[in-house]
Amino acid sequence: METIKVCDKEFELFISSQEIENAVTKVAQRLNKDYAGREVVFLSVLNGSFMFSATLLKHIDLTCLVSFIRLSSYMETSTTGKVVEVLGLMEDIKGKDIVILEDIVDTGTTMHVLVPKLKALGANTVEICCMLQKPSMLQYPEIQPKYVGIEIENEFILGYGLDYHGYARNLSSIYKIKK
Ligand code: IMP
Ligand code: MG
Numbered sequence: 001m002e003t004i005k006v007c008d009k010e011f012e013l014f015i016s017s018q019e020i021e022n023a024v025t026k027v028a029q030r031l032n033k034d035y036a037g038r039e040v041v042f043l044s045v046l047n048g049s050f051m052f053s054a055t056l057l058k059h060i061d062l063t064c065l066v067s068f069i070r071l072s073s074y075m076e077t078s079t080t081g082k083v084v085e086v087l088g089l090m091e092d093i094k095g096k097d098i099v100i101l102e103d104i105v106d107t108g109t110t111m112h113v114l115v116p117k118l119k120a121l122g123a124n125t126v127e128i129c130c131m132l133q134k135p136s137m138l139q140y141p142e143i144q145p146k147y148v149g150i151e152i153e154n155e156f157i158l159g160y161g162l163d164y165h166g167y168a169r170n171l172s173s174i175y176k177i178k179k
Contacts, residue, residue, distance in 0.1 A: 004175060006168045011158060011175035015150065020131070020160055020174060021055055023149040027129060028059035030147060031099065040064040041096045043089075043118075045071065045110070047169065048103035051161035052131040052149075056101065067091055071110060086117055094122035099147075103161050104132040108143035115143070131160070132174075 002013040031040075040062050044053040046069065057066060070087040098118055105111060111128055118126045129147035134154050158164045159171030168175070 003178065004168075004171075006158060006164050006175075009164065010178040011164075011168075012178050013173055014152075014155070014157060014176040015174040017160070017172040020149065024052065024055045024131060025059050027147045027149050028056050031056075031129065032059075032061055035062050035097065035099075038062070038097055041091065041093060041098050042066045042101055043098055044068045044101040045103070045114070048161045048163065049101050049131075051169070052103055053101045056129070065091065065096075071114065086114065089121075093118060095124050098123045098126045100126065100128050102128060102130040102145075104134070104157075105130045105143065105145050105148075106134050106137050108138045108140040111143045111145070112140040132157070 004011050040060075042053070042057065042060075042064055044050065044066065053066075057064075067089070069089050071085065100111070100114065100118075102111065105128065115126050115128070127147065128143070128145035130145045131149040133145055133148045133151050135151055137154050156164075156177040157174050158168040159174040161169050162174070163169045
């Protein structure tokens with residue numbers, strides 16, 4: 001089993017690049033079918049989604065716009081807790097069909113904040129498309145990604161855009177933490 005060290009931790013090969021790309025291609029084919037004849041805005045959530053987005057979009061044959069956002073989260077000192085700000089959304093999304101491209105849906109917190117924001121900005125439809133999901137970790141029942149590449153158990157993983165302390169985003173396979 002291939003093992004790598006990233007910062008202070010050891011990781012072992014979990015999902016090969018071939019498996020990821022097969023799963024992502026299948027998702028792209030579903031999107032091509034479901035959105036046939038419609039214009040789509042793909043909204044890729046940086047940083048983690050850059051590699052997934054590139055792979056997926058190469059298999060999309062729809063008329064589409066591709067946009068990138070970052071989410072900055074910070075704690076408010078007193079009341080509501082976590083606030084996530086959408087950075088860099090320049091396009092007018094009013095009336096548009098949005099597909100969010102996310103690397104992984106874990107607790108669903110990020111999507112729980114982002115989806116209502118896009119709806120409030122007037123999006124016609126908003127769907128979540130993620131490379132990976134940890135279904136057992138989901139804390140928001142209303143967050144149901146329609147397009148999921150691969151479902152995984154609750155393991156800490158990296159590679160294919162996902163990082164540990166900012167490292168290992170460049171790896172073409174996905175590795176899980178060694179126990
Ligand atoms: P959520 O808001 O809890 O759904 O978490 C989503 C974000 O947490 C993802 O976009 C990732 O950036 C990060 N994340 C969740 N699980 C992992 C992991 O196993 N490795 C690296 N990043 C992760
Ligand atoms: Mg992310």
